[in-house]
Amino acid sequence: MIAIQTEGLTKRYANGRGCSDVSITIKEGEAFGFLGPNGAGKSTCVKMLVGLIFPTEGRASLLGEPIGSLAARQFVGYLPELYRYQEWLSGEEVVRLHAKLCGIPREVANVRIPALLEKVGIGLRSSDRVRNYSKGMQQRLGLACALVGDPKILFLDEPSSAMDPIGRSEVRQLLHELKGEGKTIFLNSHLMEDVESLCDRVALLNNGEIMQQGTVSEVLQQRPRWRLRIGGFTSSLFPWIQEESGLNMSIIEISPDGLAVIEAELEEEEQAGWLHALLIEQGMTLYESARAKTRLEEWFVTELSGKSHRGEKV
Numbered sequence: 553m554i555a556i557q558t559e560g561l562t563k564r565y566a567n568g569r570g571c572s573d574v575s576i577t578i579k580e581g582e583a584f585g586f587l588g589p590n591g592a593g594k595s596t597c598v599k600m601l602v603g604l605i606f607p608t609e610g611r612a613s614l615l616g617e618p619i620g621s622l623a624a625r626q627f628v629g630y631l632p633e634l635y636r637y638q639e640w641l642s643g644e645e646v647v648r649l650h651a652k653l654c655g656i657p658r659e660v661a662n663v664r665i666p667a668l669l670e671k672v673g674i675g676l677r678s679s680d681r682v683r684n685y686s687k688g689m690q691q692r693l694g695l696a697c698a699l700v701g702d703p704k705i706l707f708l709d710e711p712s713s714a715m716d717p718i719g720r721s722e723v724r725q726l727l728h729e730l731k732g733e734g735k736t737i738f739l740n741s742h743l744m745e746d747v748e749s750l751c752d753r754v755a756l757l758n759n760g761e762i763m764q765q766g767t768v769s770e771v772l773q774q775r776p777r778w779r780l781r782i783g784g785f786t787s788s789l790f791p792w793i794q795e796e797s798g799l800n801m802s803i804i805e806i807s808p809d810g811l812a813v814i815e816a817e818l819e820e821e822e823q824a825g826w827l828h829a830l831l832i833e834q835g836m837t838l839y840e841s842a843r844a845k846t847r848l849e850e851w852f853v854t855e856l857s858g859k860s861h862r863g864e865k866v
């Protein structure tokens with residue numbers, strides 16, 4: 553079943569900004585990474601999908617129900633980018649309020665809420681007023697609010713932006729668990745490592761339009777690249793190695809004592825063995841050889857380099 557479908561979804565704010573012609577299809581149970589520089593239009597898209605603002609053009613549905621409808625909203629759990637909760641309430645009271653708004657029976661809420669507060673890591677502080685929470689704790693509270701209705705689709709806008717590294721890793725783990733439970737996750741994030749480890753597919757948005765979308769491996773890798781750490785290397789030999797191997801290669805690091813790290817783009821993985829032999833034949837020592845992983849972060853930067861974007865700095 554298709555969880556999220558958008559066709560030509562467009563929002564034009566009075567200032568001409570927003571997003572335009574966004575068409576994506578996300579299957580149930582998939583984790584989808586929605587990426588793009590500041591001001592690209594990610595939050596705008598999410599706000600349309602959860603029914604907070606209305607599209608100027610185009611349409612979209614959640615599990616077959618048109619966005620903005622009550623039926624579609626019932627599927628949604630949402631952690632907004634700029635979360636703010638009633639600071640005069642305790643954490644538990646805030647989640648209880650959200651449970652009430654979701655129409656969850658009191659006896660279900662009584663069991664679910666303490667477990668959820670524990671799960672997001674604020675169990676011990678759940679009776680403290682929100683005004684005494686740190687930003688990271690408030691974001692954890694936001695996650696509990698997003699999850700309290702046991703939603704089928706989770707929209708998370710920068711879910712760990714206020715957290716320390718421990719918090720980020722806990723959220724990462726929680727998201728993996730939720731994915732394992734079959735929830736569809738729509739993740740806006742600038743944390744490429746998290747996106748890479750969680751998401752099945754990604755889309756890159758720039759100036760309100762989708763530039764690329766596909767599975768993580770599709771967008772990342774056309775050809776395997778190999779990274780080699782070698783000894784006895786001299787840069788004068790490098791052009792010869794490139795010519796002899798016919799491979800596109802680059803020097804990543806080189807030290808005066810002949811230690812070097814080089815990368816080669818291979819047509820097929822088998823060429824790695826042949827390249828090793830060539831280097832050893834030339835008297836070099838092979839210390840390490842492994843497939844180089846192109847990171848989503850690198851892809852993000854490369855795709856956007858030289859292109860104009862709204863440049864709204866954080």
Ligand SMILES: Nc1ncnc2c1ncn2[C@@H]1O[C@H](COP(=O)(O)OP(=O)(O)OP(=O)(O)O)[C@@H](O)[C@H]1O
Pocket residue numbers: 565566567569570571588589590591592593594595596597633862864
């Ligand atoms: N209510 C609004 N009225 C006018 N312009 C807006 C409004 N909300 C957002 N914008 C503009 O629309 C564009 C997209 O904003 P949006 O918040 O969707 O970007 P984003 O990709 O989520 O950015 P970030 O990564 O910084 O959160 C930006 O240029 C922003 O300034």
